[in-house]
Amino acid sequence: MLRCPLVVGNWKMNGLIETAQDLVDRVQAGISDREGRQRMCEVVVCPPYTALHTINSRLGESALKLGGQNMGVEVEGAFTGEVSGIMLRNCGCRYVILGHSERRALFGETDEMVSWKVKSAFRDGLNPIVCVGEELAERERGETLQVVERQFLAVLPSLPESPAKRPALVLAYEPVWAIGTGKTATPAQVQEVHHYLRGLLKKHLPDTADKVRILYGGSIKPSNAAEILAQEDVDGGLIGGAALNANDFLDIVDAIPDLT
Ligand code: PGA
Numbered sequence: 110m111l112r113c114p115l116v117v118g119n120w121k122m123n124g125l126i127e128t129a130q131d132l133v134d135r136v137q138a139g140i141s142d143r144e145g146r147q148r149m150c151e152v153v154v155c156p157p158y159t160a161l162h163t164i165n166s167r168l169g170e171s172a173l174k175l176g177g178q179n180m181g182v183e184v185e186g187a188f189t190g191e192v193s194g195i196m197l198r199n200c201g202c203r204y205v206i207l208g209h210s211e212r213r214a215l216f217g218e219t220d221e222m223v224s225w226k227v228k229s230a231f232r233d234g235l236n237p238i239v240c241v242g243e244e245l246a247e248r249e250r251g252e253t254l255q256v257v258e259r260q261f262l263a264v265l266p267s268l269p270e271s272p273a274k275r276p277a278l279v280l281a282y283e284p285v286w287a288i289g290t291g292k293t294a295t296p297a298q299v300q301e302v303h304h305y306l307r308g309l310l311k312k313h314l315p316d317t318a319d320k321v322r323i324l325y326g327g328s329i330k331p332s333n334a335a336e337i338l339a340q341e342d343v344d345g346g347l348i349g350g351a352a353l354n355a356n357d358f359l360d361i362v363d364a365i366p367d368l369t
Pocket of ligand 1: 119283287288289290291326327328329347348349350351
């Protein structure tokens with residue numbers, strides 16, 4: 110199999126310690142029930158920073174992995190309010206979501222800042238999940254592919270020189286108009302953008318293009334997961350709202366097509 114499917118739960122700013130523990134316990138129990146009979150698939154949850162340490166100590170040897178929702182660029186120092194990649198690693202994270210559209214729209218993250226963070230994530234040994242996606246007005250103007258290309262090209266210089274390290278990169282196509290709105294892109298719209306991104310990978314990173322996973326995110330739920338995840342260039346999902354309900358999240362994991 111070329112790429113191991115990946116399902117990531119982005120909890121956003123939800124979950125006090127107790128509720129986060131309860132949610133992760135349910136997800137973890139579901140994942141361990143599926144071990145052995147589950148199709149080959151990697152599953153990651155990204156709780157808020159404040160719950161990471163507690164959750165990590167509950168995960169033990171579980172197959173479920175942890176990720177951060179953002180990170181600072183620097184390693185340490187006078188950067189009030191920032192959390193570094195090393196700190197995320199210290200809490201057990203292996204992944205980090207970067208350039209989420211909420212970070213871009215609400216916290217002023219530019220393509221350049223996302224690129225710095227991608228470089229830092231590789232430096233700190235984290236697998237970056239880089240989000241790209243167009244706003245509704247951009248789609249209506251027919252600019253979708255240009256927007257995702259611009260966002261992708263911005264991070265290209267931050268990837269490691271060594272082709273062997275590049276497959277740690279994960280891309281997530283998240284049309285902004287589909288996030289948290291209940292509006293999902295059609296499977297054909299998803300496949301068109303994923304295919305385009307795969308083409309960009311082939312053009313710019315020919316050695317690793319087939320190894321980089323491209324996730325779709327935006328109102329994925331149990332009822333629409335199977336048809337989206339079945340698209341040829343879709344390697345998994347980045348799940349927001351539905352990741353806050355263990356049964357829904359596990360149903361989405363179960364919707365990964367059987368590639369074995
Ligand atoms: P959603 O969020 O599934 O609630 O649309 C996805 C995301 O923001 O990553």
